[in-house]
Amino acid sequence: MQAIRNETNADRPVRTGWLQKANVQKRLFLLIAIVPAFGGYLLFTLYPNLMSVYYSLLNWNGISEPKFVGLDNYSTMIRDKYVWRALGHNLFYMVTVPVCVILISLLLAYLLTNKGYKGTKLFKVLFFFPNVLSTVVVALLWAFVYDGSYGLLNATLGLLGIDMGGYYWLGDTRTALAAIVPPFVWAGVGLYVVIFMNAMITIPRSLYESAIMEGAGHMTRLFRITIPLISPIIRVSALFLVLGSLKSFDKVLILTNGGPSGSTDVIGLYMFNLAFGSESHNYGYASAIGMFLFVVLIAAKLLVDKFMPNKAYEY
Numbered sequence: 001m002q003a004i005r006n007e008t009n010a011d012r013p014v015r016t017g018w019l020q021k022a023n024v025q026k027r028l029f030l031l032i033a034i035v036p037a038f039g040g041y042l043l044f045t046l047y048p049n050l051m052s053v054y055y056s057l058l059n060w061n062g063i064s065e066p067k068f069v070g071l072d073n074y075s076t077m078i079r080d081k082y083v084w085r086a087l088g089h090n091l092f093y094m095v096t097v098p099v100c101v102i103l104i105s106l107l108l109a110y111l112l113t114n115k116g117y118k119g120t121k122l123f124k125v126l127f128f129f130p131n132v133l134s135t136v137v138v139a140l141l142w143a144f145v146y147d148g149s150y151g152l153l154n155a156t157l158g159l160l161g162i163d164m165g166g167y168y169w170l171g172d173t174r175t176a177l178a179a180i181v182p183p184f185v186w187a188g189v190g191l192y193v194v195i196f197m198n199a200m201i202t203i204p205r206s207l208y209e210s211a212i213m214e215g216a217g218h219m220t221r222l223f224r225i226t227i228p229l230i231s232p233i234i235r236v237s238a239l240f241l242v243l244g245s246l247k248s249f250d251k252v253l254i255l256t257n258g259g260p261s262g263s264t265d266v267i268g269l270y271m272f273n274l275a276f277g278s279e280s281h282n283y284g285y286a287s288a289i290g291m292f293l294f295v296v297l298i299a300a301k302l303l304v305d306k307f308m309p310n311k312a313y314e315y
Contacts, residue, residue, distance in 0.1 A: 049294075055287035062275075062283050073288035083289060085262060086270045087296070089177060090246050093266070094300065096181050098241035101188045102234060108189070109196035110222050114208070124197065127190035135187075139254035142183040146170050146255075170256050173263040180264055183251050188244075192237055199230040235308045242300050246293070267293050 056073055060066035077083055108127065112120050130138060145152045148168035157164055169179045203226065211221050227234065249268030252258065258265035258273070267289065275286035 052287045052290050055283055056291050058284040058287075059282075060284045061281040063281075066284070069284070073285045074292075076285065077288050077292060082262065082265070082270060083267070083292070086258075086265045086267045089264060090266050090296070092177065093181065093184065093245040094242050097184045097188070097245045098238050100181065100185045101192055101241055102238060104185065104189050105192035105196055105237075106222070106227065106234075109193050109200055110218075110226055112193070113197050113200040114218070114221075124194055127193045129190065130187045131191045133187075135250045136254060138183060138187050139251045142186075142251075143170070143255055146179055171260055173260055176256055176260060176264050180252055180255060183255070184245070184248070187251075188241065195233060195237065196230065199233045200226060203229050231308075231311060235304070235310060238308060239301065239304045242304055243297055246297055246300055267296070 055066075057068060057070055058066040059069045059072075108123075111117070112123055117123070133141075144150075146169040148154060148164075148166040148171070151169075153169065154164045154167065169175050207225050208221055211225060216224070247268055249266050249272060252264055252266055252269050253272070256264045258269050271286045271289040271293065274280050274282050274289065
């Protein structure tokens with residue numbers, strides 16, 4: 001009888017708690033993983049953007065009672081010459097910064113990957129170092145470079161026999177706009193060198209060996225093998241750089257604050273000064289400009305998709 005009772009107890013299924021069930025654990029994991037991130041997106045991204053659409057229809061300084069004005073802010077923006085001047089500067093950066101960053105990064109990544117230099121890892125660290133620095137530090141370093149009295153650029157030109165006479169590169173409307181480009185390029189090259197190097201090392205060496213046997217030089221291998229095979233990576237990098245050039249204004253704020261005489265002003269900085277500047281607190285008009293910038297970003301993304309189609313190359 002005891003043996004029969006033990007056998008019956010062994011055959012009886014073991015009861016487990018509901019938390020120990022596989023499907024419950026899977027759903028609980030998805031809930032914990034998704035809800036905080038999605039909640040943060042709703043609270044800190046989607047909700048502020050939706051409120052910006054509402055604010056763009058108001059005349060409001062952030063303190064007084066808001067007044068609904070409809071599309072008046074947008075009609076004012078169309079007639080505002082400073083908006084179009086700032087957009088022109090954004091378009092200048094949108095063209096120059098991505099082109100310079102991608103070309104320099106591709107060349108450096110190819111050399112470090114295929115030339116077999118000693119200390120390649122050290123070079124990667126040195127190139128990536130500007131990305132570790134904050135935007136404020138990068139901007140202050142380049143403000144020192146461009147300084148007229150003790151700047152590094154004028155000192156270097158002086159060693160070459162070119163006396164600039166205390167010329168301040170950021171204080172002249174003829175050079176200030178172009179002088180903003182090197183800080184953006186210097187701060188962005190290191191990241192894309194690392195990205196392109198990691199993409200290049202996945203290319204089979206046999207392709208390069210076959211090209212070398214056929215007499216192909218480094219430039220031929222770069223443009224006929226390397227660039228086509230990592231073109232999806234280049235396309236995504238170009239998209240990030242284009243959108244970043246349109247949105248970014250922090251370095252411009254620190255270096256020139258849009259000066260001199262608005263020659264370096266960009267859309268983001270103009271919008272920031274309208275909303276939080278010392279002379280203006282027009283949140284409604286600034287929000288309308290933000291909506292305009294959103295449209296420009298979408299248009300830029302569509303242009304990148306048109307001129308850099310997503311092609312897949314096989315080897």
